[in-house]
Amino acid sequence: MTEMLFRKDAYLKDAPALVVAHTPEGGIILDQTIFYAQGGGQPGDSGTLVWDGGELAVATTIKGVENDIVLVPGEPSGLPMIGAEVRQSLNWDRRYKLMRMHTALHLLSVVVPLPVTGGAIGVDKGRLDFNMPETPEDKDALEAELNALIARNLPVSETWITDAELEANPGLVKTMSVKPPSGAGHVRLVRIGAGEDQVDLQPCGGTHVAKTGEIGSVQLGKIENKGKQNRRVNVLLVS
Incomplete structure (x- = not known):
């Protein structure tokens, strides 16, 4: 299993690693990585080795077998040998925007x-x-509420809980379409706020960013009708 350095520090921009395997498709598996694998609606990271x-x-x-993380080259090329020492570097500007957006969507689930x-x-x-x-009658009011949460x-x-604790607290799960990251015996919860100021836990x-202020101002885009009881709310980063 690849050690997920991004779980320990989402702000790591580069780090050393050892190549432990190649996939039949030409991907690279490292012993530890700062690259987030596509999942939960968040795209996989890009960068350089x-x-x-x-x-x-x-x-x-992307995710490989047995929780390995696979780095996919942009085009066919020579791969570092198994056992080679490499330096991995993120496309940080892209990753940081994804962190900001992901956190903003957590807050959107609070105001809606x-x-x-x-x-x-x-x-x-x-x-x-x-x-x-x-469809909400006052989109501007929702947008103002979302930006107010960010500005706090x-x-x-x-924090982490066991699979059993999650099963006993189904209200923690907001997303109907994405299965929570469970099955390993423990589940990671992301908390926004603390103590009496806690606004979200899921x-x-x-x-994610370390503080909501890093998100910057956002704008609500079009609210689309996607079915009898399904509405799509779009969010844009504007600063």
Whole structure:
């Protein structure tokens, strides 16, 4: 299993690693990585690998078998040998925008307290789909409430519970379409705020900013009708 350095520090931009395997498709598995693998609506990271005598661009990152993380080259090229020491570097500007957007969508689920039926996280634009029979009458008020939460600069932290504790507390799960990251005996919860100022707590395996103020101002885009009781709320980063 690849050690997930991004779980310990989502702000790591580069780090050393050892190549432990190649996949039949030409992917690279490292002993530890700062690259987030696509999942939960968040795209996989991109960046570069450099080693003695070579360099390649990482186009995306996906999950492999047995919880390995696979770095996918941008184009066919020579791979570092198994056992080689490499230096991995993120496309940080892209990752940081994804962190900001992912955290903003957590807060969107606070101002729209309805079951989430789907979602996607993009660099400048993201969205959540809600089990929402009627379109909100005042989109501007929702936008103002979301920006007010962001401006409180609330801390974002994590805690862990067991699979059994999650099963006993189904209300923690907001997303109907994405299964919580469980099965390993423990589940990561992402908390926004602390103590009496806590505004959100839900299972999530993605990367987030340390404080909500880092998100910057956001704008609500079009609220789309995606079915009898399904509404899509789009969010854009504007600063």
